[in-house]
Amino acid sequence: MAYVLRRFGQMLILVVIALAAVFSTQRLAPGGPFDGEKPPPPDILINLEAYYDMDLGMPAQFMGYLFGMAARDVGANGRPGRVHWVSIPKAAEVSITGSLDGEDLGETLVVRKWCPWGEWLRRFVDKPVDARPLRKCGIVRGDFGLSMTKRNIYVNDYVRDGLPGTLKYAIPSLLFALFLGVPMGFVAAYFQNTRLDFSMVSVGMIGTIIPNLVMGPLLIYLLANQLDGFFHWIFVDQLEWVELSRRQRTLNLIPSGKSGGPIHYLLPTLVLGTALLGRIVRLSRAGALEALRSNYVRTARSKGLPNWLILFRHVLKPGILPVVTYLGPVSAVILTGSLVIEFTFSLPGLGSQFISAATDRDYTLLMGTTVILLLFVIVLNFIVDLLYTWLDPRIRTGGSPT
């Protein structure tokens, strides 16, 4: 248990460091979130930056991003004015820590609207509370802030909608690569340096060599258009089994908004899966070779055990070990979406947000996506460590892996 707590502690520190790193460096990139073909004129730009609290000092902004900024009074000219930090101590009475230079609390106190404790604050502050929108609730309360280029979308919304979209094609691809790659690797190792070994490795290699950028359109062209046209020709024109207008497809492999059926994830899985396949075949081949040459396999053979049992029981775990090491960090990157797949197959997902966040200089989205990727990396590394202990008992019982 202590181990888990320590890892959790490490995770928190990492998240803060990552955020600080991205926060401080993202302003270095030229241009801002509001530059564009029709940029808002200067005085509007000032309002926009005030709306996102970009006119505050960098540390204040970072604090606001992390812990949420509760109150910002309304300046004389209607512009968001000075910041009042409202922090909620455990005893839950309100203390306003910002300096008010002797002004009594007569001004309207602008209260954060949708941050859960906003409602709660109203009960304690007897002043008329102007429900003027305030932006942030802070990461500590699980709010990753408002996207700077999409004015009404929160980073949380992106994740809420994007992540399932991404996982729908990322997970099948990972499984496809794993459940095809590992056996292929074993067969390649078992029949080492034969034609079978060579063919397995080169089949795997196809995916790694042909870039996704080409594999996607190629498969669309071959499967979705030509093959589909062929089925169309057979079933609709020749056999008249199915009445379909010219425009309706038989296989319908391309994801169309209407029916997001599972068949639409066939092509993306093929593309992303084959890209991973090559690597996994090669790694499990190396692992399996290592095991097949070992003495304990020779012992197993001397026990008269059949090959399939030896392969399945004795070679499986050492064979998978290198694959697990490799897949740890890599699957984190894949599970958080691949822009190319989403772009080519017009699939919803997080992949495009990762890229557009940087190109659009959408600072809050950029930080949000970085944290999400980091969380995935940490969680997956943790899973890899667990898998390691399960796979290699020597680690679990303190022995060193010889």
Add this chain to the structure above:
Amino acid sequence: MSLLRPKSTEEALNGAFETVKSRSLTRLAFERFARNKVAVVSSFILVILVLMAIFAPVAEMLTGYAMEFQDRNFYSAKPPNWEARHFFGTDQNGRDILVRVIFGLRISMLVALVAATVALIVGVLYGAISGLVGGWVDVLMMRFLDLLISYPLTLIAVIALAYFGRNIYIVFAIIGLVEWQIMARVVRGQVLSLRNSDFIEAARATGAPTGAIVRRHIIPNVIGIAVVYLTLTIPEVILVESFLGFLGLGVQEPNTSLGVLISEGATRVEHKPWLVFAPGAFLIILLMALNFIGDGLRDAFDPKDR
């Protein structure tokens, strides 16, 4: 006085059998590599590609079209036609694809070279030190890797290009930055398992400094796995370069790379397939050659492989 009269060595060895020639590991590896037919053919192909890349201007003379020359009557991607010596057709801007592919090859191979060396040097050393030293240093180095992998690549690219100008070397540096992380992790895993094997204990016992241990003991043992990963890293690197090109953060017009050519041609595979065939074919040949050479090297250098 021993019961047996010792025979003189010459007499004993009077040509009864020739002694086994002693060969160093590298000579042995070279011989074993030479026997691997596929690897030899691949290295032959690689040499051809390198020569083509170096003597790219020859292709310009051969076809009579400079790389950036826009042939007005072959504008907006015309298919290959032999009379006009556009052997692979022209691209969207009327430029000869064969010539552009060869210049693109030059840059893609440079990318592969730079990224490979960075991945090898930085990755292996980082992994070896992290694995060998262990303790909190290891944890620190690994967590730094987690941070690095989650830092948005696109942001690095934009900032680097904005501050250091748009030349190719910056693009190489950006790509190099990305690829060594996986190598470091893998090498660390390998070193962890090597760390408490007998010869490392022995080396430590003799008081050898960590640097020497890493150089003499760890690196030769890790070379096998490192080469395998190298063959995995190179296709990855070329794809990252094409991805940057796709976003406009990569190589600047008018020069180009295989990755950029492919990403431009990719979406037109249905209507104008020749746009992607030539660069695609070259890239596939290049990567296959590199992969098989990698395999050949790995098998040759793997000490345990009798």
Add this chain to the structure above:
Amino acid sequence: MSTQSASPVLSIKDLTIRFKTPDGWVKAVNGVSLDLNQSEILGIVGESGSGKSQSFMAPMGLLADNAEVSGQALFQGHDLLSLGTRELNQIRGTKISMVFQDPMTCLNPYLSIATQMMEGLRYHNPDISRRDAKKRCIDMLDQVAIPDAARRFNQYPHELSGGMRQRLMIAIALLNDPQILIADEPTTALDVTIQAQILDILRALQAERNMSIVLITHDLGVVAETCDRVAVMYGGRLQEVAPAKELFENPQHPYTIALMQATPRVEADDKTQRLAAIPGQPPNMRVPPPGCAFFPRCAVGQAQPCSERAPELEERQPGHSCACFRMEAALKLRETGHV
């Protein structure tokens, strides 16, 4: 002591093994013929590279893929060398089983001891219930004197010491009551005190189960204590086969004699005497000498017969055969210390 007349349990006839390597063929074993009798402990002695292990790996089908085998290995009417893997699996692990040299690497580190014991047992007799199988395993562990067998059963190989692991190997090998146990240098990787324990266990089990054991080793001491009969191998050929007592008292082959002289004797009167090392190196099996493999290092060897033809194994006394042209010179040398 076994008698010659008992029918051989395993008889190897004219076994030749060669390995295809990039530098040409390596002839590890050329023309070995040997019989193993019922409930007999047969010792196979020889330096490393003499082909002693390979000779018994062949019938078990455990040779590397680049091996080429000719000759016969008859067991219960089948020729093991010609059997396919499927038929061989009916015999391996049930009728003949093996124990190897290095206990550290011969057990799968990723699997528990329970799995590695049960798998052999339950594969070969599928109808045995899990409970019976477990009971049988634990009994076997007790028999090989592993303390606290029940707890050890669920542990992992790395949690056992070298000696205990070798005992476990023996236990695994004997689970299916094999007729023959081939032990390939079982004690080499262990220190002397553990060696003795292992050998005692082997002898006890052999006597109790009335099975035959092939004990492959390079340690004459081990052979002297344990084996009924001994075969000396050198350069891939049998040089001398004799009952253990007879071999130690009346070694006839120059190589055997040299081996005896190179072994420290407890009862030797003058312990300060320097041991005689055998000059030269073991033969390069890639280019085996035409004549007797030991000729280059043989004190009594003469160019004439020895370097042209390889001597055949002839039976000199009942049960004691030897392959050497220069028998008399060797005996004379043994008595007087010079040729």
Add this chain to the structure above:
Amino acid sequence: MKKLLVSIAALAALGLSSVASAEMVLNRGGGDNPGSLDPHQISGTWESDIARDQFMGLYTEAADGSIIPGAALSHTVSDDGLTYTFKLREHNWSDGTPVTAGDFEFAFKRILDPATAADYAYLMHIIAGGADFNGGEGSVDAVGVKAIDDMTLEVKLASPAPYFIAQTTHNTAYPVPKHVVEKFGGDWARPENIVVNGAFKVDDWVIGEKLTVKKNPMFYDAGNVALDAVNYFPIKEETAELNLYREGGLDVTYNMPADIIDEIKAEFGDEVMITPYGGTYYYTFNATSEPFNNVDIRRALSMTIDRDFITTVVNTSGIVPAYSFVPTSLPGYQAQNPSWASKSYDERVAMAKDLLAGAGYGADNPLKIQLRYNTNEGHKNIALAVSDMWAKLGVEVELFNTDARTHYDDLQKQDFQVGRAGWIWDYPDAENLLALMASGKSYNYGQYSNAEFDALLEASYTQSGQERIETMQKAEAIAMEEAALAPIYYYNSKHLVASYVNGYVANGDDRHPSRWISISE
């Protein structure tokens, strides 16, 4: 063999596109993810398409883009052209509460309110006091909009603007439900809270996947709205959108791949709809820096752009060559071409060479320039073509491509020599385009400034009708002659519209409210 065929048929059936449901649903290409549903906080055309389906301004568009009464039945204009009084139609918000003039007053003031920080608020600076209030100086009461009673709204303008009625159809002039905005504040426009007065109301929004709007039963004209629901699919990549259209997944696309227009026309024939669109694609010269402060250099470079080659070979989507900045498709305005426009390309090249020589550039001292564009396949093709044309003049061109944000940030900071840009009018009036060349304006990237031009433009604000148009035409003539910028082509809108979709009529503003669209089986 029989068995095999049956199984394939089964597989095919599995993937069969959904049987035509009873409801009439339109699937439209949405272009990109909308940033918000609040009509005051959006700036992209793809966002205003959705706002147009949900809200209705004082006036609105018919299917062909012509202006028809919307929330207002009629309006009267004071003789000085400054005061407009609108008579509202009796109609309700989607939550049943009636739409009042108060909603419009609240909306106009809200978009000008600095706290709302609306990107497009400057469009409403035409309202008296609007510019000051939005700039933070004036107070909210000074804004010239007042609800006389629930059904009449009075709007005072800062200066007469014949285009004001057209502007009321723009999303910056849409009403917002006052009671909902006050209750939910910034979150009023989220799908769960939003209240609309348009033909459709958002029903479900999965970011990146689909935004669905359903027919708003409370809409005053709900009876004639044919569609039951509209799905917007945010697909940025044109080829993916094309594949989805071919797949039957889309009934109308947002855009089309420009470089394979001929193949698409061959495949889809009359389903291809290409119409001129009110905007111009141009290159801007940085008039504040050497050598582009010299008019001759600018004219030489502008005249040697072979616009015919670009609009016929480089981009084959039927775009019209542009010599004037105001598009020729603007009704009632005579576009002003520079003098050299009528000359043949070769004559122009000769003229240009003399101009360059006159400015001291020639073979020995070649003019070196940097041509900047933001990452896009179309921009790249044109930039390459132009750099080739200028190279034939002996000018050395370096292409410099960055992502959009860096590109426009540098343009605004005048950190460029020649830069690619484009402008689409917000409302069909020449002033909206000419303002880009007035000195000091933030959109005047090249900071071209000509006193006479500024004076004429200023004068046009106080004029109206034909006199105003003449003044603006004189102003444009000056700017074009001095090559303030080099217009290249007028934009066009490209859509694929399925044959069974009717009511999707081509118009200059590329506005196609779903209200008028229906699907025939």
